[in-house]
Amino acid sequence: MARKKRNVPGINSSSTADIAFILLIFFLITTSMDTDRGLARRLPPPPERNQTKDDNIIVKERNVLQVRLNKDNQLMCGTEYISIGQLKDKAKEFIKNEQDSPTLPEKHRKNIPLLGDVMITEKHVISVQNDVGTSYQAYINVQNELVAAYNELRDELAKEKFGGRKYLECSEDEQKAIRDYYPQKISEAEPKKYGAK
């Protein structure tokens, strides 16, 4: 019963590429590659129902930087109109209060691990107020400049204290110390209708 060796017919695989192409196109269409990026923020918890409007929290005037945006996207910082490019320096000057000026936030002594006893403007608040008609891009610009001010200050401090590194390159403990030194305090008041149409 000796048989002749039979040839196994090869499967034609020329269409495998097409099948793979179809799969590839399917995945290209149904998926999105964009890594989401954005400005991370934290909202304050909701006010308690029985809480009377917080009268007892008195913030000294020198500790508050008022940033206002009106419906035409004009920016006001303190008592003067400024452009968006000036906001970062204004905010930095306000948060840092290098010369301990009496018109800028008061400084308090605080002991921070790794940094020791330091004088910081712990009680400063930047209050952002916007109008109902303000455009979202203008609002993001302001938020962005304020975050940039904090980031630059933190970078400067990290460079000075922790040997020329940036804030994000520091270790966890060092980052926490820097965060304690420059805590982010941006408060968002409810919008007012200043100039309604």
Add this chain to the structure above:
Amino acid sequence: MGKFNKSGKRGMPELNTSSLPDLIFTLLFFFMIVTTMREVTLKVQFRAPQATELEKLEKKSLVSFIYIGKPTPEFQAKMGSESRIQLNDKFSEVSEVQDYITQERMNMKEEDQPFMTVSLKIDKDTKMGIVTDVKQALRQAYALKINYSSVQRQ
């Protein structure tokens, strides 16, 4: 001189395509790994605002999305051209935001719930009125970690 003049046609050698499927499969796997499935179809126009101090949004499973913008042209006849909120796949009102957040939170694992982040994808021409309303609703729902989705400014 006649060195290069060869008589007779030369046959073009056939290209070997047996490794083509492998190439395509490699591409396919690459895309399967680096991308995520799109979950909703956008019904509002969304052009992200520009900013410079961006942070990456980690862990997609902890993130819920809220879209705000003008309805896309095919919905404008029905919905008008005022800015609208989109939750999941449908247009919604501000009052529905709180329920949506609660529901999203229920769908998460219990240990993940405190880390829930809400990504606000808001068109850059939106007026702040509707944004503030949504933010107040988020505060009421205790969804305090938010992220204003934006793109890098050049």
